[in-house]
């Protein structure tokens with residue numbers, strides 16, 4: 001009788017062990033499948049990235065390169081600019097789009113120069129706004145997922161612009177903007193203290209990382225440069241993709257591509 005009881009207990013222990021082993025295998029299988037899926041997603045999202053291709057204007061520098069004195073200037077880059085990766089299909093959404101700003105009457109040039117596609121550093125290619133904090137604002141016309149903003153302020157002589165703040169917002173009044181760049185280290189512009197560095201202007205333009213932030217409007221501030229008090233803009237490009245609002249718009253976007 002005692003032997004039969006022992007056998008019954010042994011059999012129960014054995015069955016329990018099998019059930020546990022099966023459950024463990026299932027859980028482990030699920031976990032490894034999830035890990036594999038996430039690895040696949042990571043690999044596929046990385047393979048969807050391509051280097052941002054920019055059409056650069058001709059190099060131009062009037063006079064000689066000068067030393068700039070600023071306690072917030074970044075170190076000079078050595079070698080070529082590393083590739084900036086963006087998702088495939090990313091385009092310049094700012095081209096020919098409407099520009100407004102803090103000063104409707106520029107000293108030289110017109111608002112439209114900011115997005116007219118002319119990036120050359122030749123005389124007459126930049127729009128110039130007066131002293132003090134000024135901004136320009138580009139209306140992309142649709143809420144867009146933005147990956148990079150590229151700025152050419154002025155590169156005919158060596159200079160770095162002050163209080164450069166770049167923001168993205170879905171509201172034209174920028175009530176709750178997302179700031180993607182801010183080199184106003186002492187908050188003189190009153191938009192918050194920025195951690196980014198001032199940089200020397202170049203014909204290569206400055207690529208600002210936007211990280212896929214969504215918005216329809218892009219606003220760029222500046223407050224003169226190390227050369228003078230004028231706020232120059234040669235061109236601004238905004239790289240991204242419109243955000244499809246519904247399947248109809250998605251289909252339309254795909255057809256357009």
Ligand SMILES: [Ca+2]
Nearest residue numbers: 113118234235
């Ligand atoms: Ca232009």
Ligand SMILES: [Ca+2]
Nearest residue numbers: 163184186188
């Ligand atoms: Ca400042």
